[in-house]
Amino acid sequence: MNVISGIAEMQSAAEELRRSGKRIGMVPTMGFLHEGHLSLMRIARSHADAVVTSIFVNPTQFGPAEDFEKYPRDIERDTRLAASAGTAILFVPTVAEMYPDGYATYASVDRITDVLEGKVRPGHFRGVATVVAKLFHCAAPHVAVFGQKDAQQVAVLRRMTLDLNFPVEIIVGPIVREADGLAMSSRNVYLSPEERRQSTVLHRSLAKAGELIRAGERRAGVLIGAMSDLIAAQAAAKVDYISVADADTLKELQVLAQGASVLLSLAVRFGATRLIDNSLVNL
Ligand code: AMP
Secondary structure (H helix, E strand, O other), X not given: OEEEOOHHHHHHHXXXXXXXXXXXXXXXXXXXXXXXXHHHHHHHHHHOOEEEEEEOOOHHHOOOOOXXXXXXXXXXXXXXXXXXXXXXXXXXXXXXXXXXXXXXOOOOOOOOOOOHHHHHOOOHHHHXXXXXXXXXXXXXXXXXXXXXXXXXXXXXXXXXXXXXXXXXXXXXXXXXXXXXXXEOOHHHHHOOHHHHHHOOHXXXXXXXXXXXXXXXXXXXXXXXXXXXXXXXXXXXXXXXXXXXXXXXXXXXXXEOOOOOEEEEEEEEEEOOEEEEEEEEEEO
């Protein structure tokens, strides 16, 4: 595996791969890799000849009160893991080169960023869309793989890729979970042992809503009520939002119609740690 930090060097490496007829698959990450990230690298490998994994803790997607400074980092371990999952090039640009003095250009996606995560984290998706556009220009991928864990991010990046005419196919990998159901996340290390025990409530409440839907329940309010009851039973958990929305437009639904594609999603805080999870239900 080749480790590259310079943008010009990454662009030359990508050009060389393309010139020799290789398909490039990209997996953008913020590092502190776990099995969720590694699964995306394996998916990328199955769609491409060379996988470029990027590790970049992107300052523009963190709010002023968020955890940019203390976001977990372990580049040595990440290097080993990325190589083991079939990454050919690990791209680790610096903040100074990505956002030099005078930097002034942003990609902002309208409408679908006004709800859910975008509503609670103003500016977050502007940072995400901007950095992914830049990473696409650095690595020139044919395909890029993102996780269903960040469902709204996928919707935003699909829109950005289409609207800005990036010749990149977007592929979505399923959510990888711990044995007890907690969705893997680099931020899970922030949880105290007690919070970690209670954190399975995200997955359990999504499972409960899924059961109710299978039993015939179609009222979004009833689903949300059942999920919030489960969460309220966990002393450390505070709900940010629980949403039952159309999977494409992300508009909240009152009633689940036959044939609908429904995104159940939620964000829950445990002390200073904020966890998200979701599940897609096709009726
Ligand atoms: P992050 O490092 O958190 O920015 O995530 C990088 C990529 O990994 C994003 O496309 C995430 O959606 C994806 N990802 C994060 N956690 C998981 C998970 N548990 N399962 C699948 N993909 C994930």
